[in-house]
Amino acid sequence: MDKPFVAKLRRIDPYVPGEQPQSDTIIKLNANENPYPPAPGVQNVLRTFDAARLARYPDANGRALKSALAARFGLRPTQVFLGNGSDDVLALAFQSFFCSDLPIVYPDITYSFYPVWCDLFRIPYRTLPLDDDFCIDLRDYDAPNGGVIVPNPNAPTGRGLTLDALDDLLRHNTDCVVIIDEAYVDFGGQSAVPLLETYENLLIVQTMSKSRSLAGLRVGYALGSETLIDTLEAVKNSYNSYTMDTLTLAAAEAAVRDEDYFQQICRRVIATRERTAEALRALGFVVSPSQSNFLFVTHPRKDAPAIFAYLREQGIFVRYFKLPRIDTYLRITIGTDEQMDRLLDALRSYL
Ligand SMILES: *Cc1c(COP(=O)(O)O)cnc(C)c1O
Numbered sequence: 001m002d003k004p005f006v007a008k009l010r011r012i013d014p015y016v017p018g019e020q021p022q023s024d025t026i027i028k029l030n031a032n033e034n035p036y037p038p039a040p041g042v043q044n045v046l047r048t049f050d051a052a053r054l055a056r057y058p059d060a061n062g063r064a065l066k067s068a069l070a071a072r073f074g075l076r077p078t079q080v081f082l083g084n085g086s087d088d089v090l091a092l093a094f095q096s097f098f099c100s101d102l103p104i105v106y107p108d109i110t111y112s113f114y115p116v117w118c119d120l121f122r123i124p125y126r127t128l129p130l131d132d133d134f135c136i137d138l139r140d141y142d143a144p145n146g147g148v149i150v151p152n153p154n155a156p157t158g159r160g161l162t163l164d165a166l167d168d169l170l171r172h173n174t175d176c177v178v179i180i181d182e183a184y185v186d187f188g189g190q191s192a193v194p195l196l197e198t199y200e201n202l203l204i205v206q207t208m209s210k211s212r213s214l215a216g217l218r219v220g221y222a223l224g225s226e227t228l229i230d231t232l233e234a235v236k237n238s239y240n241s242y243t244m245d246t247l248t249l250a251a252a253e254a255a256v257r258d259e260d261y262f263q264q265i266c267r268r269v270i271a272t273r274e275r276t277a278e279a280l281r282a283l284g285f286v287v288s289p290s291q292s293n294f295l296f297v298t299h300p301r302k303d304a305p306a307i308f309a310y311l312r313e314q315g316i317f318v319r320y321f322k323l324p325r326i327d328t329y330l331r332i333t334i335g336t337d338e339q340m341d342r343l344l345d346a347l348r349s350y351l
Pocket of ligand 1: 032086087088111151206207208209
């Protein structure tokens, strides 16, 4: 029997991230990380950082990084919010903006952290089914709701919405906050940034974990109107003034300031994705069109968990979700060309 205090503890089913095996020999295609290192300027910051600076608290407002991001997106620094990874930013945004009695809405197949936050913050929600090709039907989003969150491109499907579609979504949802989670937008998606001018209720969340190769550093940010950003700041400053540390702020700024390197590795990931998608189709896989750094695939004659297990034995980790509608699919992160060749060889042997 549990002691009585145990009955008073919070019970919750947490989000479970992809496995992080601590081995250099495995090919890790299970967490949508970038196979390339961060911009050279990041290494330079780490090499030259003076530890004495750590004796002081960081700039709670992250002004230098906000300026760099504002310049990158053509916004004011007051339109930028910083967080400890975009999961931190999203969790704060859920708490800050989804306070209605009406349910918030999002696709039935999507980032599996959303229901966890709804549960944690006791936010009512309703999921809206994607069609059989994993596309969003925008008309589903026309009804009154407590808020909207849509990843663009969506995860784990990789499918993206056009700027016109995003504009349509915003035009029909002006009485609530609409969050577009752009974790993968740099791999060929269409960003909602141009819509910020028109829609004060639009919050765009991006991360440096994927396209900027900084998953281990934990940097995410939101872009939006001053009204939304001020609210996020107030909520953040109500639980922890210092979410971003001095070293992270400096390294992330170096990453943002190297636009050429950023463009170059995004292009490389996209080229590898297209080549891999073609090779997988030749092997009989059905591959969803992807605008992200992963492929969502299924094989009409082979069992997804069995492929997953076989690859794992070969030291190749991909992601399998035992969830309704997608339990016959695998999500495969785009690695280097060499890594994808190893994956394709393993799949050829298996089939
Ligand atoms: C990876 C991911 C995030 C979170 O990334 P962080 O590492 O916390 O910045 C958020 N949304 C989606 C859809 C993701 O796939």
